[in-house]
Amino acid sequence: MAEKRKCGDSSSEAKKKLRHYDKTYIHFGFIEGQDKSRPECVFCGEKLANDSMKPSKMKRHQETKHPETIGKDKEFLERKKEMALSKRSTDIRTVFERAGSDLQKATKVSFECSLLIAKAKKPHNIGEELIKPACIKIVEGLCGPQAAEKVKSVPLSNNTVKDRIDKMAENCKKQLHEKLREVQFAIQLDETTTVAGESVLIVYVQYVDGDELKRDILMSTNLPTTTTGQDIFMAVDSYLTSYNLPYTNIVACCTDGAAAMMGRNKGFNSRLMEKAPDCVIFHCMIHRQAL
Numbered sequence: 001m002a003e004k005r006k007c008g009d010s011s012s013e014a015k016k017k018l019r020h021y022d023k024t025y026i027h028f029g030f031i032e033g034q035d036k037s038r039p040e041c042v043f044c045g046e047k048l049a050n051d052s053m054k055p056s057k058m059k060r061h062q063e064t065k066h067p068e069t070i071g072k073d074k075e076f077l078e079r080k081k082e083m084a085l086s087k088r089s090t091d092i093r094t095v096f097e098r099a100g101s102d103l104q105k106a107t108k109v110s111f112e113c114s115l116l117i118a119k120a121k122k123p124h125n126i127g128e129e130l131i132k133p134a135c136i137k138i139v140e141g142l143c144g145p146q147a148a149e150k151v152k153s154v155p156l157s158n159n160t161v162k163d164r165i166d167k168m169a170e171n172c173k174k175q176l177h178e179k180l181r182e183v184q185f186a187i188q189l190d191e192t193t194t195v196a197g198e199s200v201l202i203v204y205v206q207y208v209d210g211d212e213l214k215r216d217i218l219m220s221t222n223l224p225t226t227t228t229g230q231d232i233f234m235a236v237d238s239y240l241t242s243y244n245l246p247y248t249n250i251v252a253c254c255t256d257g258a259a260a261m262m263g264r265n266k267g268f269n270s271r272l273m274e275k276a277p278d279c280v281i282f283h284c285m286i287h288r289q290a291l
Contacts, residue, residue: 003086009089017087018037018050019050019051019053019054020053021036021039021053024055025053025058025073026042026077026078026081026110027074027077028055028058028059028060028061028062029041029042029043029058029061029066029069029077029080030042030048030058031059031081031084031085033047034233037050038050038052038053039052039053039058040084041061041065041066041083042080042081042083043065043066043069043080043223044060044065044066044079045084046065048061066143070123090118098145102150102153103153106150106153106154106155107155108240109154110154110155110156110160110164111164111167111168113131113154113156114127114156114160114161114164114165114168115164115165115168117131117165118165118168124158124159124161124162124165125144125157125158125161127156127157127160127161128156128157128158128161128257131156132151132152132154132156135151135154136148136151136152136286137192139151150190176205176216176218176234177243177244177245179207179209180205180207180245180249181244181246181249183207183208183209183243183249184207184208184249184250184251185205185207185249185250185251186205186206186207186251186252186253186254187203187204187205187206187218187251187252187253187254188203188204188205188206188252188253188254188284189201189202189203189204189232189236189253189254189255189268190202190256190284191223191227193227198222198277199223199226199227199256200220200221200222200223201214201219201220201221201222201223201232201235201236202217202219202220203217203218203219203220203236203239204216204217204218205217205218217237218239219236221235221239223235227260227268228260229259229260229261229266229267229268229269229270229271230266230271232260232261232262232268233268233272236268236272237275247275247276248278250272250276251278251279251280252280252281252282253269253272253279253280253281253282254280254281254282254283254284255269255281255282255283255284256284257269257284262281270283
């Protein structure tokens with residue numbers, strides 16, 4: 001009885017013995033799995049059981065699921081092997097780095113598309129309703145469905161595009177303010193009334209950046225009540241003060257000849273001279289020609 005039990009134990013150990021991968025199995029389209037115990041198909045990525053690590057079973061897998069690969073040369077199989085190995089990741093950090101890299105690329109593309117939408121003055125929902133579906137169709141037709149999946153990960157919803165545009169506008173404003181704190185600049189301003197009866201004040205700024213003369217919009221705001229020189233000055237003063245833009249850097253100011261601007265006692269320019277006594281006042285040549 002003891003001898004029979006020993007024989008039974010030895011036979012069970014033989015059954016549980018693990019099979020090992022052989023390099024010749026690549027002829028059937030199989031490489032060694034990451035766990036070192038199971039064969040992995042280079043065509044479909046399926047992992048067979050350790051008991052299937054036999055030439056007959058791997059050949060049957062190839063004949064039933066990938067008959068078009070039978071008889072392929074060694075170079076073809078080696079290329080498939082390299083592609084399968086490149087998709088692997090032995091370190092979890094590599095997985096997160098790859099995912100983070102794809103997310104950063106998708107975010108960057110989202111900002112670039114939002115900038116194009118803003119420049120074209122199109123509604124924000126055009127990204128999700130037209131641009132993204134069109135890109136998916138184009139990429140899917142030219143590069144395949146796998147490449148199209150990456151396009152699908154680019155966020156272009158209505159709220160996302162609005163958020164991207166707001167962030168880019170805020171960044172541009174921040175860069176402009178940083179430059180104006182360091183260089184001298186001139187301002188040009190005028191107020192107008194819209195068809196809805198709202199009074200809008202727009203202030204342009206001109207400054208030298210390196211060897212280049214640049215012009216930008218400094219501010220645009222609604223005047224809630226009247227459009228007197230005091231109202232205009234309070235709006236400009238509130239903006240300059242809130243963003244720490246020094247009056248000492250203002251070297252020139254150009255306005256039209258309205259009393260609210262050029263008035264000797266209560267005009268905008270007279271109030272500006274109190275803050276920036278070295279500022280040179282100009283009467284806009286276009287307004288002067290119109291007169």
